[in-house]
Amino acid sequence: MSCWESFQAYALRSLGLGERLLPKADITVCEQVVLIGSGLIWNVYFAAIALLLGFFFATALAMAKNAQNPWLRKPAEWFIFVFRGSPLFIQFFLAYEAFVLLPKAGIEFSLLGIEFGASTRWLTRAWLGATIVLFLNTSAYAAEIFYGALRSIPKGDLEAADAYGLTGLHRFRRIVWPTMLRLAWPAYTNEAIFLFHATTLVFFSGFPAWKQMGDALYYANYFADKTFNPFVPYPIVAGFFVLMTLVIISLFGMINKRLNRHLPKQKRRKIALRLNLIR
Amino acid sequence: MFAHCADPSTLEGFAWLACYLTNGKHMLFYGSFGTVLLLLAITAPVSLAFGFAGAVASRSHIPPVAWIGKLYTSIVRGVPDIVFFLFFVIALDQGIEWLRHQAICPDWTEPVRQGNDFVVCPEAKMPLSTAPQSIHEIYNFTLAVFTFAIVFGAFAANVLYGAMNAVPRPQLETAHAYGMNDRQTFWRILVPQMWVYALPGLGNLWMILIKATPLLFLLGVQDIVYWARELGGSKTAIYAYPHPDWRLYYFLFLLVFYLAFTRVSEVVLERITRKLSHGQATAAGEAMRREA
Amino acid sequence: MNKLILSTAALALSAGFAVAQxxxxxxxxxxxxxxxxxxxxxxxxxxxxxxxxxxxxxxxxxxxxxxxxxxxxxxxxxxxxxxxxxxxxxxxxxxxxxxxxxxxxxxPDPSVYVAMAEDVDVAGGVVAAQTGTIQASHVASTGATLVEFATPDETVAAVRNGEVDAVLADKAFLEPIANEDADLMIIGDDVMLGSxxxxxxxxxxxxxxxxxxxxxxxxxxxxxxxxxxxxxxxxxxxxx
The missing domain is CATH 3.40.190.10 (Periplasmic binding protein-like II)
Known part of the structure; x- marks a missing residue:
């Protein structure tokens, strides 16, 4: 099979399109690169959805943790502690077990109508179940980062806001939130990178692969299993991830530029590419 | 363990559970917690050493050394740790055996790679195939420590590099003004002062290291996750203690273990931070001075 | 000098461990x-x-x-x-x-399908198998939807909780499980795989x-x- 042919056959295999059977004999490097790249679609999907939704939930969590009211603060603190304090590997496993038990757990699920009964079944699928776990996980990590940023907003900024008579939502939207984001952005970039790396755990612990549709690591594992040679597929995955990490860094760098656009050039905080957060 | 455990099929209720939880397999499970703690205790200082070397290399004035330092930190950090674990240990193992093979049996004429097989002379095997199983386990454990240290050393290098740059420049300039040379400035001024800047990052890294330990079973070490899976899986009557799928309970136990461990680490780190801030030219140090 | 030390050390090693194969x-x-x-x-x-x-x-x-x-x-x-x-x-x-x-x-160990009901369609339904086994390859080549799990335990658990219709694995492994659990049963004929x-x-x-x-x-x-x-x-x- 030529390289172009294997591209046509397997480029979208991870979504169930193209050739049904995975390559079995005479596996070429081309096929490995194409299929592993195809699996990368899932990694990007998991990371994008979890980050997008997690961003908003994390903001809410950070505000709750910063609140005076213990009814808001305590649950937020516990949520963040549980998700930051335990390995994602174990979170995936427990979530999967819980999702599997759900339909049996209560009658109310079937009483609420067909739609709801059907939707609990989808929770055991990676596209929904794993995304939920990743979403909760990244929310906890990002909330801690945002909380730290909230605490370090310069006092003068807030006093100035008060002096201008800004209150409530208006004060939050115009002053607190943009400043918090600006301060948190370098750390949040790291979180995004690590969340992306963490997506490789989805099919590795807990969630099963359906119809051989999996992520980059799933296919690398498949090839290592078929060719009995781990030294080709795993470095391919590694290469893909190094590339994607660079893409994330430049995307977040662009947003960082926008967040700091009002500052004079020399005062702009250069995004520090310090990756010191994983789960 | 207990004498009455000899025939588990006659036991019921609490007595059965007591015997079940103290059988040989469970003892191995409890022992594996020690393995994980030992790995953490050894890996932390080793990765710190790797990180220190990496940070110093990245700061070097000799371009090739600086490139190596930067390449190490950026490549290792760009790859998910799980992918790294999956092939690095086999590569490392083969690398060591190949070196030993070159040194010990130079007269060996057969190729080392025969198709898919990796064949070295029996004397170069690491450890020797005659060695008892415990030596093999210690060797696997050492490889795991080394692999963890490489990955986390890259992160530590990054934290320490940042911390070295965070030490206020006037401190270093003053040292030079007092006539210290570069080496003296580095060891007497920069290194003692950088820790307070490095601590938040290193503390974070420690938490991450704790949470990376469930991947140990990938490195051929029988860790707590391995045993939790093995013990929790449903057991037919072929086993002395048959039971249905109990993995959920075992994993909940692991969850509690990790949460407790994280909490203890948080408390300890907070104390160290307070201690290190004492007398430092930082906001926290200033606050402590005023309190006193 | 270094080289010399190395080779004597190597000599001592190879003399010391006359490895019994x-x-x-x-x-x-x-x-x-x-x-x-x-x-x-x-x-x-x-x-x-x-x-x-x-x-x-x-x-x-x-x-x-x-x-x-x-x-x-x-x-x-x-x-x-x-x-x-x-x-x-x-x-x-x-x-x-x-x-x-x-x-x-x-x-050649016959493989069998185990399911919760007699009338499961193993050729068109959802079938679980352990990753990297001959059974997984076999299911992938039939019309069934293959779901792969890392351990044999999980494949059986998936049938019990209704996530998949059936599991394909070695008969010797599945038979005692099906015998002990009233809900599970072996369906269809033996499938001969491997040699x-x-x-x-x-x-x-x-x-x-x-x-x-x-x-x-x-x-x-x-x-x-x-x-x-x-x-x-x-x-x-x-x-x-």
Missing amino acids: DVVRMGTEGAYPPYNFINDNGEVDGFERELGDELCTRAELTCEWVTNDWDSIIPNLTSGNYDTIIAGMSITEERDEVIDFTEAYFP GIGIGLRESDAELKATFDTAIQSMKADGSLNTLIEKWFEGMTGPY
């Missing part, structure tokens, strides 16, 4: 009863443990048991972490290209292969292999 490390999975499993004392147990020990006695070898994850069991053999795979591994063409097998010590179970060896280890072949033949000849099979596999008559 008669220690054979036996690699197994330890999660596939009754073939092999970790018993309650934490030791490798099962049909293959007893068979392997007997073969080693006959071949006058000292054997040591090692467990390894199924996923990486072949790469670790080829890189020399142990010398044999004795883990219920079916002899297939794909595997035979990479490693060698002794002659079969267990007949028996043999001991996996490195292709460069022709000598060890011959040794084990001789030992297996001697066990087949005196009927002790049949006795062993009948002991561990209920209701099965010795085929040799």
Whole structure:
């Protein structure tokens, strides 16, 4: 099979399109690169959805943790502690077990109508179940980062806001939130990178692969299993991830530029590419 | 363990559970917690050493050394740790055996790679195939420590590099003004002062290291996750203690273990931070001075 | 100078350890009863443990048991972490290209489907199998939807909780499970896959292969292999 042919056959295999059977004999490097790249679609999907939704939930969590009211603060603190304090590997496993038990757990699920009964079944699928776990996980990590940023907003900024008579939502939207984001952005970039790396755990612990549709690591594992040679597929995955990490860094760098656009050039905080957060 | 455990099929209720939880397999499970703690205790200082070397290399004035330092930190950090674990240990193992093979049996004429097989002379095997199983386990454990240290050393290098740059420049300039040379400035001024800047990052890294330990079973070490899976899986009557799928309970136990461990680490780190801030030219140090 | 020290050290080493080649490390999975499993004392147990020990006695070898994850069991053999795979591994063409097998010590094990109901459509439904097994390849080539799990346990759990319609695995593994659980039943006829179970060896280890072949033949000849099979596999008559 030529390289172009294997591209046509397997480029979208991870979504169930193209050739049904995975390559079995005479596996070429081309096929490995194409299929592993195809699996990368899932990694990007998991990371994008979890980050997008997690961003908003994390903001809410950070505000709750910063609140005076213990009814808001305590649950937020516990949520963040549980998700930051335990390995994602174990979170995936427990979530999967819980999702599997759900339909049996209560009658109310079937009483609420067909739609709801059907939707609990989808929770055991990676596209929904794993995304939920990743979403909760990244929310906890990002909330801690945002909380730290909230605490370090310069006092003068807030006093100035008060002096201008800004209150409530208006004060939050115009002053607190943009400043918090600006301060948190370098750390949040790291979180995004690590969340992306963490997506490789989805099919590795807990969630099963359906119809051989999996992520980059799933296919690398498949090839290592078929060719009995781990030294080709795993470095391919590694290469893909190094590339994607660079893409994330430049995307977040662009947003960082926008967040700091009002500052004079020399005062702009250069995004520090310090990756010191994983789960 | 207990004498009455000899025939588990006659036991019921609490007595059965007591015997079940103290059988040989469970003892191995409890022992594996020690393995994980030992790995953490050894890996932390080793990765710190790797990180220190990496940070110093990245700061070097000799371009090739600086490139190596930067390449190490950026490549290792760009790859998910799980992918790294999956092939690095086999590569490392083969690398060591190949070196030993070159040194010990130079007269060996057969190729080392025969198709898919990796064949070295029996004397170069690491450890020797005659060695008892415990030596093999210690060797696997050492490889795991080394692999963890490489990955986390890259992160530590990054934290320490940042911390070295965070030490206020006037401190270093003053040292030079007092006539210290570069080496003296580095060891007497920069290194003692950088820790307070490095601590938040290193503390974070420690938490991450704790949470990376469930991947140990990938490195051929029988860790707590391995045993939790093995013990929790449903057991037919072929086993002395048959039971249905109990993995959920075992994993909940692991969850509690990790949460407790994280909490203890948080408390300890907070104390160290307070201690290190004492007398430092930082906001926290200033606050402590005023309190006193 | 350095080089000199190194070579004398090497000399001392090679003199000190005149390695006896008669220690054979036996690699197994330890999660596939009754073939092999970790018993309650934490030791490798099962049909293959007893068979392997007997073969080693006959071949006058000292054997040591090692467990390894199924996923990486072949790469670790080829890189020399142990010398044999004795883990219920079916002899297939794909595997035979990479490693060698002794002659079969267990007949082609029929695989079966296990499900919660009689009328499950195994050709068009959702079928679970362990990743990297011949059963997984077989399901992928039928019209069924393949769902892969990392361990055999999880495949059965998936049938119980209704996530999949059926599981395809070795009959010897599924039969006791189906017998003990009233909800589970074996459906359809046996599916014949592979050409028996043999001991996996490195292709460069022709000598060890011959040794084990001789030992297996001697066990087949005196009927002790049949006795062993009948002991561990209920209701099965010795085929040799």
